[in-house]
């Protein structure tokens with residue numbers, strides 16, 4: 001099966017839903033191509049708004065549309081959306097509790113050699129720290145579909161980060177376990193719990209396969225819902241496994257690792273080891289090169305786990 | 310002037326080569342802005358590889374940071390770093406990333422997120438006034454970039470403080486990623502817009518070396534207000550099939566396109 005980018009899945013769901021739901025509005029900031037929204041703009045010109053290179057305007061216009069009954073999807077590079085327009089996200093989308101879905105595309109280090117201006121290694125931290133804002137990092141296109149369908153069912157603000165590249169799916173067509181705001185257990189095991197989000201779930205799953213060969217049984221948890229965080233799944237893992245390893249394409253601060261550690265420390269003290277990007281501009285390279293460099297590929301994750309158990 | 314035109318032609322060849330080899334880059338905007346950068350770096354600006362600590366050097370900010378390939382090619386040619394180092398551009402571990410980075414000699418300010426450069430330039434110009442230094446600040450922006458609200462905050466501030474030590478350029482190539490600026494977000498009447506904030510406005514054919522040079526000269530002589538040069542350029546300028554094509558914003562040339570582009574640029578060089 002050919003790989004489909006998560007952003008493409010978003011466009012597909014929105015195209016389908018907007019056949020009948022005329023309140024859906026997609027907004028872009030000279031980003032329709034990289035957002036895979038060109039098709040939406042073509043097929044639904046009356047439900048598409050181009051704001052030009054103006055991310056702050058993008059978010060506030062979305063909020064304005066939303067308070068007048070629209071379901072606004074603001075789609076723009078995660079780097080700019082989560083920092084440039086953070087105040088608009090905080091005040092207009094979240095504080096006013098409007099029906100705005102911020103879609104951060106080309107998230108994490110997707111932009112590779114374009115460097116730090118284009119990386120969004122702090123979007124979980126910025127967005128999750130805003131009251132009322134929900135934060136999701138789906139792992140593959142199948143889960144992305146489910147998530148967007150679920151988000152269309154409510155009227156609350158949220159931030160969704162997806163990557164730029166088509167990634168190998170974690171799940172199988174027709175077999176995508178998904179409960180809104182509940183983490184998905186990708187595989188079970190009681191030696192170690194690997195909790196990952198976004199594009200890190202696939203390497204975590206592959207790491208579990210490597211570890212299995214050495215007799216290490218890893219539980220892999222897909223924590224696509226960063227906020228509200230599925231604390232139950234975390235505490236269950238803390239009780240049932242020996243050590244927790246978190247994996248994220250994010251800064252070491254304020255992301256998945258911090259959140260998991262906070263829950264574990266308060267309720268079920270246990271070691272939590274965080275694998276993340278470093279607190280510095282990342283090495284130049286494509287995503288895969290960057291992941292390998294910092295041990296965020298399957299081999300790197302497996303190696304770290306072996307050291308721990 | 311002939312020297313500058315030759316140089317611009319050679320820099321374009323260098324850019325084409327760099328992007329073809331690295332298989333990445335923003336070639337359209339590089340080609341439209343090359344003549345401006347050549348006039349600044351080879352004639353008008355007081356900057357040199359050895360002088361980057363000199364407090365009196367002119368300051369340059371490439372606000373449309375994605376045109377970094379043109380800047381790198383010029384800095385390499387001027388000896389700010391060994392030409393060979395540039396071969397690592399965008400490769401694993403390289404310090405030459407796809408946007409200006411001040412780890413590299415010759416680069417003052419990291420850019421890449423549009424809409425910051427003019428504000429930074431305003432700060433640099435203010436510092437010059439505070440310290441009574443007579444350096445000049447040059448900022449180059451894209452026309453799509455003009456949609457960022459922060460740009461207008463900077464324009465307002467520079468007008469308010471009458472910063473006559475700053476020269477801004479708008480690379481008015483009429484294209485951005487998604488199409489023409491007039492389709493995406495209208496940028497016509499730039500001249501009136503800037504003038505209403507108290508700027509001296511010069512509108513010129515932006516790939517014409519004489520016109521660029523004369524405008525920069527005039528901006529230096531204009532007292533009491535900042536100057537903006539609206540450079541009406543052609544995106545992809547110099548390579549026929551790239552000219553005025555939105556798709557060439559960041560397309561990478563195939564081997565055939567590379568050969569064809571080099572041929573055209575060499576012919577232009579020979580005809581000068």
Ligand SMILES: Cc1ncc(C[n+]2csc(CCOP(=O)(O)OP(=O)(O)O)c2C)c(N)n1
Nearest residue numbers: 030338421422423451452453454484485486
């Ligand atoms: C704040 C921000 N938003 C979006 C981008 C992505 N981006 C890079 S280049 C570009 C188009 C720029 O168009 P323009 O300013 O006209 O530049 P030029 O035509 O000279 O290449 C965009 C949207 C960015 N770099 N920064």
Ligand SMILES: [Mg+2]
Nearest residue numbers: 452453484485
């Ligand atoms: Mg342009």
